[in-house]
Amino acid sequence: MTILSDTASVSHAIVANDLAKHYRVHRREAGISAALRSLFARRFETIRAVDGISFAIDPGERVGFLGPNGAGKTTTIKMMAGLLHPTTGTVTVAGHRPAARHHDFLRAITLVAGQKQQLFWDLPPVDTFELNRAIYDVPRAEYRQRLDELVGLLEIESVMQKPTRQLSLGERMKCELAAALIHRPALLFLDEPTIGLDIAMQATIRRFIADYNARHGASVLLTSHYMADVAALCPRVIVIDHGTIIYDGTLEALAQQLRPEKRIELRLTATANAPSAWDCGDRGRIVEREGTRIVIQAPQGVVKEILAQAIDELPINDLTVADAPLEEVLGALFDKAAADRQARDPDQTADTGKSVAIEKR
Amino acid sequence: MSRKEKLFAMVRIGFAESLAYRGEFLIWFLTTNMPLVMMLLWMAVAKDGPVGRFGTREFAAYFLTTVVVRLLTGAWVAWQLTMEIRTGTLARRLLRPVHPFVAYACEQASALPLRALTVAPLVVIILLTLGTDLFSSELSHWVVFPLALAGALCIRLGVMMTIGSLALFWDSALSLYDAWLALFFVFSGYTIPLELFPAWIQPLVNWLPFRYMMSFPVEIVMGHLDGRQLLVAFVYQWGYALLFSVLALTIFRRGLKRYAAFGG
Numbered sequence: 001m002t003i004l005s006d007t008a009s010v011s012h013a014i015v016a017n018d019l020a021k022h023y024r025v026h027r028r029e030a031g032i033s034a035a036l037r038s039l040f041a042r043r044f045e046t047i048r049a050v051d052g053i054s055f056a057i058d059p060g061e062r063v064g065f066l067g068p069n070g071a072g073k074t075t076t077i078k079m080m081a082g083l084l085h086p087t088t089g090t091v092t093v094a095g096h097r098p099a100a101r102h103h104d105f106l107r108a109i110t111l112v113a114g115q116k117q118q119l120f121w122d123l124p125p126v127d128t129f130e131l132n133r134a135i136y137d138v139p140r141a142e143y144r145q146r147l148d149e150l151v152g153l154l155e156i157e158s159v160m161q162k163p164t165r166q167l168s169l170g171e172r173m174k175c176e177l178a179a180a181l182i183h184r185p186a187l188l189f190l191d192e193p194t195i196g197l198d199i200a201m202q203a204t205i206r207r208f209i210a211d212y213n214a215r216h217g218a219s220v221l222l223t224s225h226y227m228a229d230v231a232a233l234c235p236r237v238i239v240i241d242h243g244t245i246i247y248d249g250t251l252e253a254l255a256q257q258l259r260p261e262k263r264i265e266l267r268l269t270a271t272a273n274a275p276s277a278w279d280c281g282d283r284g285r286i287v288e289r290e291g292t293r294i295v296i297q298a299p300q301g302v303v304k305e306i307l308a309q310a311i312d313e314l315p316i317n318d319l320t321v322a323d324a325p326l327e328e329v330l331g332a333l334f335d336k337a338a339a340d341r342q343a344r345d346p347d348q349t350a351d352t353g354k355s356v357a358i359e360k361r
Numbered sequence: 362m363s364r365k366e367k368l369f370a371m372v373r374i375g376f377a378e379s380l381a382y383r384g385e386f387l388i389w390f391l392t393t394n395m396p397l398v399m400m401l402l403w404m405a406v407a408k409d410g411p412v413g414r415f416g417t418r419e420f421a422a423y424f425l426t427t428v429v430v431r432l433l434t435g436a437w438v439a440w441q442l443t444m445e446i447r448t449g450t451l452a453r454r455l456l457r458p459v460h461p462f463v464a465y466a467c468e469q470a471s472a473l474p475l476r477a478l479t480v481a482p483l484v485v486i487i488l489l490t491l492g493t494d495l496f497s498s499e500l501s502h503w504v505v506f507p508l509a510l511a512g513a514l515c516i517r518l519g520v521m522m523t524i525g526s527l528a529l530f531w532d533s534a535l536s537l538y539d540a541w542l543a544l545f546f547v548f549s550g551y552t553i554p555l556e557l558f559p560a561w562i563q564p565l566v567n568w569l570p571f572r573y574m575m576s577f578p579v580e581i582v583m584g585h586l587d588g589r590q591l592l593v594a595f596v597y598q599w600g601y602a603l604l605f606s607v608l609a610l611t612i613f614r615r616g617l618k619r620y621a622a623f624g625g
Contacts, residue, residue, distance in 0.1 A: 023621060083452050085618045099618075103458035111456055118453050120374065122381040127374055134370030135459050163381075 012092075013187055013219040014057040014080060019089035020243075021050040021075050049075040051243035052089060059186070060217040062210075064224070064234030064251075066330060072243040073223045077189050080221070081111045094187055107136055110185040114195035117172065118179055119164040125175035126160045129182055136183035143182065150178040153208050170201035177208065188212070190222045194229055206232045227326035239333060246337040251326065258332040259324035261297045266310055267318040268292040278314060280306045292317075297324075371464055375471025383475070390479055393431055399552045400424030413557055419583075422495040423554055425487045426579045431551070432480050433473065434513045434574065438465045442525030443535045446620070455617075462522055462609065469518060497584030505591065509578040512598040516574050519605025526609055529616025544569075550576025556585075570605075573598035 027045050028038040050072040057063050067073050078084040079091055082098035082105065091098060096105035119128045133143040151157050154174040159167055167175065173193065180188075190209065194202040206229055213220050224230055230237060231251065239247040239254075247254055264284070269292070279286060284298025284306055294314075298306055303321060310316060323329075379386060403420040406412060415423065442465065445451040454461040497503070520541060527534035546552050549571035558566055566572055577594050580586050586594065 078452070081456060083455055084620065101455065106456060106458040109456075111452075116450070116453070118456075120378060123374070123377055127377055131370050131374045134367050135457055137367075 011058075012056040013059045013061070014055075014091070014093050014221070016056075016076075016080070016091045017054050017089055018052045019050060019054070019076070019079060019091050020048065020052045020087050021072075021079060021084060022087045023047045023049055048243045050079070050086075050240075053240065053243070053245045054089075055238055055245065055248055057219055057221065059219055060213065061236065062213055062220040062222070062234050064222050064230040064237040065240065066223070066230060066237050067240040068334060071240045073240055074191055076240065077111070077191055077221065077223065081109060081189050082106070083111075107183055108185055109187045109189065110180040110183070111189040111191065112176055112180045112193050114173065114192040117164075117176055119172065119175055121165050122163055124161045124163055125156070125167075125179060128164075128175075128179045129160070132179055132182045138183055146182060146184060147178070150181060153211060154178055154204075170197050170204075173197060173201070173205065174208075177205070181212065184216060186216075186218050188218055188220045190220065190224075192224050193222070194224060194226055202226065202229065209233055227330075231326055239330065241334055241337045242341065247333055251329075252323075254333065255323045255326075255329045258336070259329050260299065261324065262300055262303050263287075263322050263324055264296040264298060264303060264306060264310075265320045265322070266294045266296070266314065266316055268294070269315040269317040280309060367459065368463070368467055371459070371467035372471040375468040376474060378468070379472045379475050386472070386475060387479075389435075390432065390476075393428060393435070395546075396424040396427040396431065396551060403553075413554075415554060415557070418491055418495060420554075422487065422491050423579060423583065425483070425491075426496075426582055427551060427575065429480050429483060429487075430510065430513065430575055430578045432476050432483075433510055434517055434578075435476075436469045436514065436517050436521055438469060438518060439521035439525045439535065439538045441465070442522065443528040446525070446528040447532070451620070462613070465522065466518055469514070496582055499584060501588075502581050502584060502586075505595075506578060506581050509581050509595070509598065512595070512602055513574045513578055515602035516570055516598065516605060519602055519609055520570075522609035523605055523612060526613040526616050529613070529620055545571050545574065548572065549574055550579060567597070570597075570601040573601055 024044050024046050026038075027043050028034045053072075053076065065073050065077065075084065079086050080093050080098055082093075082101045085099045094105060094108040096102050096108070098105060119125050129147060132138075133140070138146070151160070154177060156171065156174050156178060159171045160175060160178075164172060164175070177193070188209070193209070194205050197205065209220060209222075210233055212218060220233065222229065222233055235250055237247065237249070237251055237254065238245055261284075276289060278294070280296055280298070283302040284296045286294060287297050288295035296306060307319065307321075310319070400421055400423075403412070403415070403424070404417045407415060407417045407420055411419070442451075445454070451461065454464055457464070521538070524534055524538045524541065527537065548555075548566055548569050555563075555566050555572055555576045573594065577598060580594075581591070
């Protein structure tokens with residue numbers, strides 16, 4: 001485990017050292033008899049939601065925080081936002097201990113969760129903006145200027161005076177972002193900000209986040225199950241699984257490490273030459289062949305040769321060369337992590353990997 | 362930016378919300394009818410002769426004033442805090458650089474103008490039907506009445522925040538508030554003027570916090586208290602307000618350490 005030095009927190013926006021959060025949860029079987037039994041002897045289980053993670057994030061950095069459901073992403077974000085007290089370890093955000101919830105710390109951060117809202121449901125978003133102006137001490141002239149900028153970037157002028165309950169999901173999310181950024185935080189925690197949005201709205205939100213990061217140098221920590229968000233916004237990813245970090249680095253390096261092969265997609269003009277008869281020998285393998293479409297996976301070094309052969313032998317209408325899809329790369333990473341866990345502890349099943357202790361009371 | 366401006370912004374947004382929920386408020390207003398039921402009951406009892414110093418007119422004046430005090434000091438923060446802890450929406454408040462209790466208090470205070478507006482016709486009806494002779498003629502009583510109302514509201518908020526904060530430790534914390542309410546109905550003067558209790562129970566009634574949440578302001582406007590009694594009652598009232606505020610803050614601070622923010 002890498003333990004970062006205390007001085008690291010001075011230059012980093014976020015420093016987590018051996019950070020852990022364990023929950024004690026009550027468990028019981030279904031049925032009346034189990035309910036009655038639990039009156040006298042309650043069974044508790046300790047869940048290691050986050051189990052000793054260390055990392056550092058620089059000012060202005062955009063980092064994707066990835067992992068399957070229940071991996072510990074949101075718990076970690078909540079610890080960094082000061083909502084949860086760590087069980088062990090330390091975290092420093094913008095020079096503060098988040099759990100202390102110092103007002104200077106709260107002014108330096110924002111948390112936007114796609115499934116939660118801070119806008120007042122029955123009031124227009126502009127009322128929430130005005131409230132945030134007051135409680136975050138934003139001078140009125142500066143507020144006007146920031147609001148104009150946010151309204152322009154997010155195109156919310158026509159909606160911010162309607163009651164929040166009458167807005168569409170996309171309009172609401174754009175107003176949520178505006179409300180969360182009125183105080184111009186230096187650190188953005190974004191927990192699935194595009195969940196449920198259509199493709200066009202996802203792209204708008206992504207553009208806005210990138211633009212905010214570029215304009216104001218804010219650090220962005222993003223969790224999302226939409227890999228397009230991560231690919232577009234995050235040069236670096238931290239992958240967490242079963243409460244531990246299983247990868248921290250660039251997306252390219254991850255893809256290179258787990259799926260080093262390139263993916264060549266060929267689209268043919270006609271099926272007359274029966275593509276099923278065509279292959280590229282032992283230079284690569286055909287992973288999909290359907291109608292006029294052929295997908296080949298091959299090492300980087302032989303891509304040119306395969307392309308030359310294909311252009312020579314097939315009636316090609318279009319072709320693309322790309323890395324393996326991010327979903328596939330992450331899937332491979334999780335499989336590898338599960339295999340490593342299994343190898344370390346053969347008795348452990350995937351489902352119980354996070355349980356550490358059962359006690360009766 | 363001054364602290365006053367922040368508080369004003371929170372009160373303003375709370376007022377805007379209370380206007381948005383005016384239907385809900387009207388229903389609450391109309392259902393605050395227990396003192397009216399008690400008024401009719403006690404007036405029937407007093408028909409054959411006064412009970413202590415209370416004749417039918419005195420009972421009417423007492424319970425109608427009780428309605429006014431109840432409407433001006435009502436709060437809902439125990440339910441709100443418990444619900445926000447259980448659903449995780451407390452997180453929204455924790456992320457803002459304002460203590461959640463300050464925000465709750467502002468929200469409760471913001472409902473006061475609308476309440477005062479609805480209470481005004483009731484006060485006019487009381488004065489037109491009963492006259493002014495049943496109420497205190499001393500200016501000092503009317504001067505300290507708002508302070509007593511504020512003290513009553515502070516105790517209620519303190520108790521509600523204390524019980525609400527217990528939800529950080531215990532899922533069923535709200536059931537404690539039901540127990541509290543049961544005692545409140547008996548010992549606050551809400552259903553029976555406290556001076557009608559037997560003499561041996563009076564010290565207990567004066568010692569418990571319930572009197573200072575309801576009966577005390579009513580006793581002031583009815584001119585039942587002399588200067589010394591007023592002073593002692595104010596010491597009790599604001600002492601309880603302080604005690605419950607400190608208790609609520611302590612429990613909340615400790616509870617946050619184990620807060621799981623599920624769903625938030």
